Amino acid sequence: MSTPLTLHRPSVASGRNAQALYRAATPEFSGWLEHTAAAGGCSRPIRLTGAIASVEMTTGRITGQLRTDELPDQALYKACGNRRESQCRDCAWVYAGEAYQVVRCGLTGGKGVPDSVARHPVVFATFTAPSFGAVHHRHVARHTCRSRPHCDCRPAPCRARGAAGTCQHGQPAACFARHDTDDPQLGQPLCLDCYDHEHQVVWNHFSGELWRRTKQAVERHLAALCRRRGMPFVQVVTGSGKVRRVPPVRVSHGKVAEMQRRAAVHFHVLLRLDGVDPDPNALVPPPAGITVDDLEAAVHAAARQIVVTTPPHPDRPHGWVVAWGEQVDVRRINAADGELTDGKVAAYLAKYATKATESTGRSFTRLTPATIDDYADPEGDHLARLIDACWHLGRPTGTACGATTAGDRQGSLDTESNAYARLRRWAHMLGFGGHFLTKARRYSVTFGLLRDTRATYRREENDEPLDTITVGTLTYSGSGWLTEGDALLLNTAASQRRESRRIGREELAHEAWLTEAAA
Structure with a gap:
């Protein structure tokens, strides 16, 4: 039995x-x-x-x-x-899908956004940070690979040109290595003592304000262009009931922040040119006198023009200068070459919306006075020095220095009198405290x-x-x-459910392609 x-x-x-x-x-x-x-x-x-x-x-x-x-x-x-893929893959997958729809609807319409937006002029701009010191990088003059994330092209020597010999701290000023894509040296300074870590965390912290003023400059440039071309302004009624005359064009944007390997933030931005209608809820195309060429020129002009000087700090009485780097790339969507389509751009931005500091090689949680010593070190590696710069610059200043208890010191960090106080709150993000995906209200759903x-x-x-x-x-x-x-x-x-949905989407796309080819 x-x-x-x-x-x-x-x-x-x-x-x-x-x-x-x-x-x-x-x-x-x-x-x-x-x-x-x-x-x-x-x-x-x-x-x-x-x-x-x-x-x-x-x-x-x-x-x-x-x-x-x-x-x-x-x-x-x-x-x-x-939303972070490093913390929860499945929830980040859902968030990326929603981000894709938010970005894509602003380019093609749908889900309440009129389909006419697909005919609006759009550019895809990348704004980078300036140099804060020489770092190891990988440069490929001409790509022949099929996938940039898995690039196997032969790169040029890292820093074979420029200054030879050593820096003032005795470190080599040149690097002749051809770095692989997974080389841990990428993004690391050639000399940690020459690198301006304080300026970089300040730049990360005020990059949101730099972007806000840059967009305002783009719209001012287009408004001046409308005046020169004799385009009539539009009368609109504000929420308070007042009548204003505004330029006939406005710019709507969708923006994603990406952390580079050197731990400096840069922005990928979609800028769409819209018209202005007396009906505040209407989304209309811009007048025919303003083209994508004008939008592209306005972005370049604003990037060169806008400079932000930060408030005074005890360590820097005149503040720091915050401006864009020299590499400002502006490209057109759905151009004749077909390299950048609305689907590719939406997928690209959605992917980076689920990232944080992972590209630097490490991911942190919020730091406190009890844990800061485990991560900050003024004599440590690149990330340790950046975190230390955040904590040092965000210290209580002025009247806050007279705080007697830990609670008083922490409370003083939230006062508006100290423009650098939030550097401590965002030390785990290396100074950047903005959202990784933002958009204009009129851009999309x-x-x-x-x-x-x-x-x-x-x-x-x-x-x-x-x-x-x-x-x-x-x-x-x-x-x-x-x-x-x-x-x-x-x-x-x-x-298994995710894989099933992916295969289903691919099958639907293949059927649509076959139907279009047969027609």
């Missing part, structure tokens, strides 16, 4: 394979898998406990109620929603609209009444999956 097989719950030390086997063998496995599907690929989901109810919006009647102690694991799982649309679609797909809302009285009970085996099962299932 055979003995029936009995499964015993594995201990934490049993390993994730044993834990996954036990979970998959339980009778409620299918229900558990369906219940956790919404957060299945999340690395560290949020666990909530309590009750949720469906309520009719018109009458307030409760049509259904569910308590989390009736659910698998007695908890409701919610994805963390972290919002993330909130995309998420609301997706939620409505799911409710319709599940035949849920649209006149009801879900009300939850939930409390936080923890984060992360209960076992490593659960994480293994759910992350594998989520990876």
Whole structure:
């Protein structure tokens, strides 16, 4: 007589394979898998406990109620929603998809944006930081590779020209190496003592203000061009009821910040030329007298013209000069060469919207007085010196120096009198405290609209009444999956779903190409 097989719950030390086997063998496995599907690929989901109810919006009647102690694991799982790929691959994948739609709709229309925007002049500009010192770099004069991220072209010598010999600190002033794409020396200064780390973190910190003034300069340049060409200004009514005469063109933008290997931020920006209509909600094309050539010239002129002088600092009474570097690249979208299409640009920006400081080789969490000594070192490597510069320049100044307690010192960092105080808050981002994806209000749709649309679609797909809302009285009970085996099962299932969707999109694109070719 055979003995029936009995499964015993594995201990934490049993390993994730044993834990996954036990979970998959339980009778409620299918229900558990369906219940956790919404957060299945999340690395560290949020666990909530309590009750949720469906309520009719018109009458307030409760049509259904569910308590989390009736659910698998007695908890409701919610994805963390972290946009960083290094922190949560699945949530970053969702965010990148939403970012792609936000950027693409501003180029082609759709989801409430008129299709006519596809005929508006658009340029794709890249604004880089200036040099703060010589760094190791990889330069390929002419690419013959198929993929730039996996470039295998033979590069030129790193720094074979220029100053020979050594710098004032005794370090070589030239580098004759031909660096590979994964060479850890890329982005590192040739001499750490010659490199201006303080200027770089200040540039990162004020780069958002530099961009704001640059866009204003682009619009001023176009407005002056309209005056010279005799184009009539448009009368619009402001929100306060006043009538203003404004230029007949405006610029809408979508912008992504990217951290270079040397830990300096640069911006990839889509600038679209729009017209102005008395109806504030209308999105119209620009007048025929302003072309993409004018937009391109305006961007170059603004990049050369705009310079920001930062407020005084005890270490620099006259402040620092913040300006763009010499490499300002402006290219056209959907040109005859076909190199830059709206789809490629949208995918490019969406990819970098999920990045942070990973390109520098390290990723940090927010730093505090208790942890700063583990990362900042004025005599350390490149990143350690940048973090130390942030912490040193962001120290309390003026009246803040008289603070007696740690709480007083921390409170003084948030005062408006110290323009550099937030450098400490953003020391883990090497001084940059802006959003990695921003856009003008008129450029495209919002993330909130995309998420609301997706939620409505799911409710319709599940035949849920649209006149009801879900009300939850939930409390936080923890984060992360209960076992490593659960994480293994759910992350594998989520990876399969992602791959299935990718193959489906490719098949649809192939069918559309065949239909177009047959026509």
